[in-house]
Amino acid sequence: MYLGIDCGTQGSKALILDADSGRVLGQGSARHELLEGANGCREQLPSDWLSACEQAIRQALSAAGISGQQILGIGVSGQQHGLVLLDEHGEVLRPAKLWCDTESTPQNQRLLDHLGGETGSLARLGVAIAPGYTVSKLLWTRERHPDVFARIAHILLPHDYLNYWLSGRCCSEYGDASGTGYFDVRRRVWDCELLNHIDPSGRLVAALPELIAADDCVGRIRPALAERLGLSPTALIASGGGDNMLGAIGTGNVRPGALTMSLGTSGTLYAYGDQPQVSPHPQVATFCSSSGGWLSLICTMNLTNASGLVGQLLALDIRQFTELAVQAPVGAEGLLLLPFFNGERVPALPTATASLLGMTAGNLTRANLCRAVIEGSLFGLRYGLDLLRASGNASQHLRLIGGAAQSPLWRQMVADIMDTPLICPTHTEAAALGAAIQAAWCLARQQGQATSLEELCQRCVSLDSSSETLPDHPRSAEYQSVYRRYREQVMRLQ
Numbered sequence: 001m002y003l004g005i006d007c008g009t010q011g012s013k014a015l016i017l018d019a020d021s022g023r024v025l026g027q028g029s030a031r032h033e034l035l036e037g038a039n040g041c042r043e044q045l046p047s048d049w050l051s052a053c054e055q056a057i058r059q060a061l062s063a064a065g066i067s068g069q070q071i072l073g074i075g076v077s078g079q080q081h082g083l084v085l086l087d088e089h090g091e092v093l094r095p096a097k098l099w100c101d102t103e104s105t106p107q108n109q110r111l112l113d114h115l116g117g118e119t120g121s122l123a124r125l126g127v128a129i130a131p132g133y134t135v136s137k138l139l140w141t142r143e144r145h146p147d148v149f150a151r152i153a154h155i156l157l158p159h160d161y162l163n164y165w166l167s168g169r170c171c172s173e174y175g176d177a178s179g180t181g182y183f184d185v186r187r188r189v190w191d192c193e194l195l196n197h198i199d200p201s202g203r204l205v206a207a208l209p210e211l212i213a214a215d216d217c218v219g220r221i222r223p224a225l226a227e228r229l230g231l232s233p234t235a236l237i238a239s240g241g242g243d244n245m246l247g248a249i250g251t252g253n254v255r256p257g258a259l260t261m262s263l264g265t266s267g268t269l270y271a272y273g274d275q276p277q278v279s280p281h282p283q284v285a286t287f288c289s290s291s292g293g294w295l296s297l298i299c300t301m302n303l304t305n306a307s308g309l310v311g312q313l314l315a316l317d318i319r320q321f322t323e324l325a326v327q328a329p330v331g332a333e334g335l336l337l338l339p340f341f342n343g344e345r346v347p348a349l350p351t352a353t354a355s356l357l358g359m360t361a362g363n364l365t366r367a368n369l370c371r372a373v374i375e376g377s378l379f380g381l382r383y384g385l386d387l388l389r390a391s392g393n394a395s396q397h398l399r400l401i402g403g404a405a406q407s408p409l410w411r412q413m414v415a416d417i418m419d420t421p422l423i424c425p426t427h428t429e430a431a432a433l434g435a436a437i438q439a440a441w442c443l444a445r446q447q448g449q450a451t452s453l454e455e456l457c458q459r460c461v462s463l464d465s466s467s468e469t470l471p472d473h474p475r476s477a478e479y480q481s482v483y484r485r486y487r488e489q490v491m492r493l494q
Contacts, residue, residue: 001025001070002443003057003231004436006077006429007049007158008243009034009098009265013429014056016064016071017436022459024427025066028059035095040102040131040343040350043095046084046161053162057229068230073443074166074221075238075435077246078159080179083137086154086164093148096158097137099179100266100301102343105350107143108136111181114197118282126185127178128282131343131350132301135181139198149199155207159240167219167237170209175245175295177211178287185288186276212239214290214438215445215453238442241290243431244268244297249438250430251399252461254291254453259388259395261414261422262430263404265305267381270297271393279391283346283384290438291453296393298346298384303377304404306339306354310373314366321370322409328371330416330475331482333363337376338489346384347490357489374410378417379486385418398422400467401430411469417483419476424467433460 006013011031015024030052035043061068081099086092097103108131115121118128129135134157142149156164157180160172177183182191190211195204212218218237226233240246244262247253251260253272262268276294278286289295311321340352356372400422404410415422427433437456444451 001066001072002436002439003060003071003074004077004432004434004439005053005056005074005162006243006246006432006435007053007162008079008431009100012049012052012056013432014053014060015429015432015436016060016066017433017440017460019437019440019456019460022462024433026060026062026064027429028056028063030055040105042098042101042342044098046092046096049158049162050165054229061230069232071231071235073236073238073439075246075439075442076159076162076166076240077243077431077435078157078162078176078240080157080176080242080244081132081134082158083134083141084156084158084161085141085148085152086156087151088153090154090164093151094145099132100342101137102131102350104136104140105131105343107139108133111136111139122278122282125181125183125191126276126278127181127285127287129181130345130348132345133179133181135194138195138204142199152203152207154209155204156209159242160209163218163237163240166221166225168222169219171212171218172209173212173214173239173241173290174288175214175290176240176242179242179285185286185294188288214239214241214292215442217442217446236439236443236446238435238439239290240435240438244270245287245290245295246431246434246438247401248272248289248295248434249291249453249457250427250432250434250461251401251425252457253399254457257395258399259393259397260399260401261381263303263400263402263410265303267300267303267377268297269381269384269388270295271388271395277392279387281387281391283348284387284391296388296391298387300346300377300380300384301342301344302339302380306341306377307373309341310369314369322407324367325370325374326409328365328367330478332368332372332375334358334360335363335368335372336485336489337369337372338486339373339376344380346380346387347494349490349493352493374413375417375482376486378413379483382417382483383487396420400424401428411467412472415469415471416475417479419471421468421470423469424464426462426464
């Protein structure tokens with residue numbers, strides 16, 4: 001039995017996987033609080049992650065009806081880019097700045113200028129650093145909280161911190177490290193020179209965690225924690241990774257040809273490659289995968305958070321929101337919502353705000369507003385899909401995951417707007433599943449077994465045939481003109 005944990009923006013999830021049969025035996029979850037402030041500040045308390053993980057693990061074990069002593073390995077998926085700073089005693093110094101935090105946008109621009117702009121950043125790192133990446137958060141901390149900066153002993157990402165909590169070891173896996181902005185994705189090494197540019201004293205370089213490969217184990221669970229959670233003290237902690245990397249594993253996206261789309265707080269779209277094919281489009285990130293390869297990835301910062309805001313505004317629950325959105329036609333009768341409530345990464349508009357365009361006395365209805373926010377959110381992913389295909393990723397089929405993937409309306413709108421068939425895995429919480437699968441893979445490698453990750457995915461990842469959705473070609477054709485209007489409006493903001 002293997003335990004997979006996913007620490008996301010909205011909450012933490014855990015599941016128990018029987019890797020021999022490929023069955024998920026039990027699941028659990030607990031929510032996180034988001035701390036929001038001015039200038040795009042988005043933070044969370046790492047202590048909330050720990051308490052949520054404990055709750056989710058206990059629920060999953062109870063639902064599975066097994067003893068925690070049967071757990072052989074544990075894998076952790078975490079939201080990418082977040083900055084967790086520890087002092088010399090391993091204590092958290094301040095709340096973690098998250099992937100959706102854009103408060104360090106000015107610092108990111110100065111660092112980008114130092115690298116020679118997007119072209120220079122791509123040449124040096126293999127990615128164009130963007131607001132939300134970890135590196136600008138370090139410069140922001142030095143400038144805004146020098147007292148905290150002076151006490152930094154360890155620099156970790158959210159999944160790194162959970163691995164530290166589990167094992168007591170500070171380390172980082174190549175996939176999650178790719179999103180820091182101080183990691184060379186081609187050579188899989190830290191860019192220490194860039195960190196010394198931020199702080200010439202070498203403090204930051206000294207605080208970096210050890211890098212490990214995707215198939216390495218971090219170590220065994222701490223005995224005291226194993227006792228508290230009722231887990232086996234011999235359970236091994238896998239390398240883990242970022243949520244997108246583990247989501248790729250959890251959808252079987254471990255060889256060329258697959259394309260995964262995740263509909264969560266943010267929207268992501270990624271394709272696996274055996275080689276680091278760095279795209280000339282700076283908004284396409286080439287990250288290492290947590291399976292030994294690379295992922296070409298795009299991320300939008302506004303998806304279900306945008307529809308959630310509109311639902312709150314109109315005092316609608318999810319069922320009511322969906323019923324209204326279904327009533328509105330394609331294009332919401334001319335109502336167009338640019339949902340940049342958190343700024344935006346794809347398209348690259350970090351300081352943009354949301355806009356509602358095309359309002360008339362006749363089209364400003366609740367139904368049109370509900371449909372417009374879904375359409376506007378998905379148009380960002382459509383733009384990302386266009387960029388991925390222009391970069392050589394030719395897959396013509398989507399595997400859809402995330403909370404919104406459970407909605408038939410969202411599935412049909414994705415298929416129509418992308419003009420691409422899609423299907424959902426049986427378990428749409430793919431990051432937690434991917435973490436458990438990776439744990440089984442790491443343990444097999446540790447024991448010298450020849451079990452491949454692809455073999456494990458074939459056994460543990462199944463597709464839900466009832467979710468298969470084909471594009472309605474007349475509707476897809478209608479969406480082309482609406483999408484062109486969206487792109488025209490975005491171009492005016494750039």
